[in-house]
Amino acid sequence: MTAAGVARPSRLDRATWYYRRLRAMDGAEVAHRLGEAVKRRVSRLERAGWAAFDRGDGPLPALTPLDGALAAMPPGLLAALRDAARSATSEGMSLLGQTWRGARGTARFHLDPPTGGYWPREAYCFDIDYRTERRLGDVKYVWELNRLQYLQPAAAVAAHDGNEALAGFCLSEIETWIEANPPFLGVNWASGIELALRVVSILVVLGFIGPERVPQALRRKIRSCLAAHAYWLARYPSRHSSANNHLVAEAGALFLLGTLWPELGIFGEAEAARALLTQQVEHQFHADGVGAEQSPTYAAFTLEWYLLCLAVGERSGRPFAESVGERLAAAGTFLRAITDEGGHLPRIGDDDEGRVLATAPWPDANYASSVLGALAAFRNKPELAPPVVRPALRDLYFGPAAPGVGREGALHFSQGGYSVFRRTIAGRRTLMAMDHGPLGHLSIAAHGHADALAVWLHIDDQPVLVDAGTYLYHSGREWRDRLRGTALHNTLTLDERDQSRVAGPFNWGQRAKCNLIAWKGDGEETYVRAGHDGYLASHGLMHERHLVAHGRGFTLHDILRAASSEAETEPCPFVEISFLIHPDLDVRTDGANAIVLRGEEPLLRIVGGELGLEMFKGSTNPARGWYSDHFGSIRPAPQLVFHPSDASARRFAIEIEVLPRRAPRQGAAGRETEAPA
Template sequence: MVHFETAPARRRGRGGRIGARLSRLRWYAGRLRAMSAAEVLHRLEEARRKRAWRRRPVGWGDGGERAQAPLPDFPGLRRRLALAADLPAVRESLARTREGRLRFLGRDWPPAAFADPRESAGFWLHDPVTGGRWPGREVSSFLVDVRSTSHQPGPEGTLGDVKYVWEPSRLQVLHPLAAAVAAGEDGALDAGLRLVRAWMDANPPYGGVHWVSGIELAMRLVSVLFLAAAAGPEGVAPDDRARLRAFVGAHAHHLAAFPSLHSSANNHRVAEGLGLLVAGLLMPEAGSGWEAEGRAILEAEALRQILPDGVGAEQSPTYHGFTVEMLALAALLAREAGRPLSGALHERLERGAAFLLALMDETGRVPAIGDDDEGRVLGQPPDREPRYAASVAAAVAGLSGRRDLLPPVRDPHLRDAVFAVPEGAALPPEGLTVFRAGGYTAIRERIAGRRVHAVFDHGPLGYLTLAAHGHADALALWLALDGQPVLIDAGTFLYHSGQGRRTALRESLAHNTLAVSGASQSVAAAGFSWTSRAQASLLAEAPGPDWSVTGVHDGYLRRFGVRHERRLARSPAGLALADRLDGASPLLPVEIRFLLPPDLALSRQDGGVVVSDASGALCRIRPPSGFGTTLVRGEDAVHSTAFGHLAPAQRIVFFGMLGADEAVTEFAILS
């Protein structure tokens, strides 16, 4: 029997309803601030269409005139899936699925008997954190509120973050099952089809929580494609072929009818393009132009969401990895169908992978910059993939045939087989790499015998008017020494139910940057929008042995009349971080903050803070002249190590008065 955690019920009754309304109002206010007049008109028309769709009967179609005909063939994907069947992580995922030990985002689900739809229906609507039950077929998906869940009572208990209930319904347990099907394992196809039938019986279109978000629909289409590809054109019985076509058609119609446009046209739009491409490949007889529409979306969005220098426009390495993975899978499927996507898309994919490599330390990990909801296109639950970015870069290396895009370290994954990733590893060359369009500088070199990897942010807050997944981390610094993270990011924690903690982890006081008078550069509104937004840019760069890079942002201009400039430079002993406030008169109180992992030891020595690991002292961080020092632990210094999880951290705070003259923080790297 699998045990799952149940959190205490949150506020209910009249107070809970008032809280839910206030949360919704804050969300709508944040969205309205980000909307243009054209978007307001689009939203009004979208609302009209949603009202019309609410009158549709809840149920599946018949799959079309050729519903029982053989499915399209995907021989290349089938061969590569078969190669994945013997991977240890795939075997572990298969074993857990067959035994009913299902775990997603670090939470256990109760066992489900997928052969009996009545028993399995509750599985798909179960909230593993609160024990509540999300709305199902009895409620139109257009009436399901997924945003104000920290106050929202469900049919059977208070609801938590919608990410948890959505994760199993991406059906990514089908990916390891598809590998077993392709390898000819007895019972694997029947198990996969039972799971699809159970999901369809419990979640007919267009009712309940699982028809709210297009990105969820797209990920389900990918999962069904994997199962169909593994089985082959006639491997699935005629009745089940008809059922799969009904599944695909309902999902594709919804994706086509409710596109994510304007301020919502971020990674969700890429997912919708992938979903429509997959639907068109699975049902070419539909004649609806799904493949063509999907291709057009993907080719346009690749050039928007991967900037010319390879940086992800969302300003989050893991969201960038997710976008790159979606585009890479689309490119692979289109190529195998004989209709490859554009060369421009492939070029952006390769640049996007190169950017991930630049952010990566020698252990294959990237800083937790911006949001991370652990979304994956190819999955093998319950793997949370701490080296996800490395695996995605390797996938692009396999797709493109470029071994120089291989990461230094990666964890074996089903993704390796699907993209035919070659053996080997690579590490970007030492030196300074400036990403001018995206706003990052990566430094990789040896100092005092140690391998130093640093990332400096001088780019925008996020993508489009919402900047939904960016954090207020302008001019922040991340640092690793010999693969040991030293300056880290606070991470994400939760989305819709994170409330005050989500706000705190998004704003500047949680990041390795400077704060004026305890204020954040950019001020968060709702969970995915901002009341004010700092604009950051690159001021100057100087390559060579005595390199330096200077950025500036205006987040404090309106409130304090100053711009924050920060220069990161090579110094004789290591690194120097010079801060100044352009326009400050008189001087202003500031804090220079650094977040460090809990396993490092901090001690005050020689007017600074010495940072040590188990092997000894790593570096000494010395504050600017005249600044005081505070070491913070406990509730005021935490970080999110995974979605939904908070862990202790520690913070160094240097405090003092600052004006137009530089205040220099010195990082001496110790041998």
């Protein structure tokens, strides 16, 4: 054990990671990775520092807001930006739930807040094994600070208020970062997406403060810094199984730099980035608009990158092809379909709170709906606007959106694999979604969860049936596996096994494949029926789920079908049908029935009929009843687990009944009180 109480990574850890990663690669990717390994060895010898990227003095690129947007900021947005600016300049700024205390100057850009340790500063970036590092916390913490996004709101306030001291702080932070991170040493050069987001932050700061106000000596440093970023991004692109949001971010940064700064001389790279973004939009978003990574927040993140590039392309006089905008509009259609009238989306799959433009350094629970609003404003599609519009920094680049109006009905997204049911039941607005799509994107499905046939439910804009969330990435280890696993999702589990096999923190081995069986989207009763083969190899069984939406709520029918006569005679597995409840809600159980309450107000009744029922909350053996509000945070949550009393049963029905609001009644003194449930 180390002084920090965490074991060092073993050779076995590293070997296991590489073995599993290689198994996900085809021949073309193996060849690409071998070539990349050779380039990394060559680059290790390039120790020329910033001097190798010196471009002399000259103009700086900048991302400028829309004309007049800064002066026309609504008071609420200005107040939020000022709060964020105060946080950025205060002692102990917090990001991702961690606080940076004690470190000053260049040292803090390598600080690991959970342990108080420091990431190596002088080591070649690709020699730092951050994936299996056990002495320090999750690498995302140090990367979050080094994205420099906390400077974006500060620079906006400096420009609006004419605050020279605050503008000086922003420029000083950039200069300190440059001094702390010579190319290509330290963990802050190890991941292209981190470079890409840092490029945007620097361009945003320059756009608010004005490149002409940067002192000559610093101007030369920033030019060198951006040139080094462009070089490293072009040299080590994410390809093949890594061609997800990372690829979009890297290509986006190269496009922005090449377009906004022609003097940099990367016109070829910028044009290649434009072509790549144009081609990739059909891979990042299915034709029906569902994000290929099976995570609404990652879809919003990718969408925000595209919007920024499209805006710069238009303003430079070379817009992207209309087909790109059309696919983004399709993405907006799906995000709007799963947005409740309070502006909340079900948290499906991974969510690490990534964003491109940051209003504040703390978590933004409405990030996806904010990006949806930016899309609606930029593409002039008011039908895509979310029902609740909260002012955000991105409004200064894409324009503000007016609140939209939601529509009830059943919607079906066949390529991405979701069915969505929006209706008023018992006087309450309800939104239920069911997943019958792929696990995730590309051969590693990095950000997907083992949630085939899972359901999510919101009632009156309150998330009720929820995904367990993310918690941690690289340092999460067994918790990373648990929160991605089937048992913490609202679906059926056999013998406590995952439908899809975990093969690493961002990798999957055997995957469950879903198929749509039937769909009905109109009439009093609407429904979807789908199945998956995740338990075919292990149990010889297919899981089918039939979800019916009706006037009282929803009915779930789960069926286990034997794939062969041999499977028919096999001993029946241990069946669990789970429902994870949002931790802000309470649950009362009575036999096989459960009531879900918000305070004293009953929202939902779940009836298991002949099934047995257990409730867990914060259990570690088995791991049940956990929920991650945001990255780095986890807390107990009620989880209902139904199981058959008849071990031979293979058909199960569960009623999910939405309960009406309590009717007021007159109290003894004539005052209105609530009738008892």
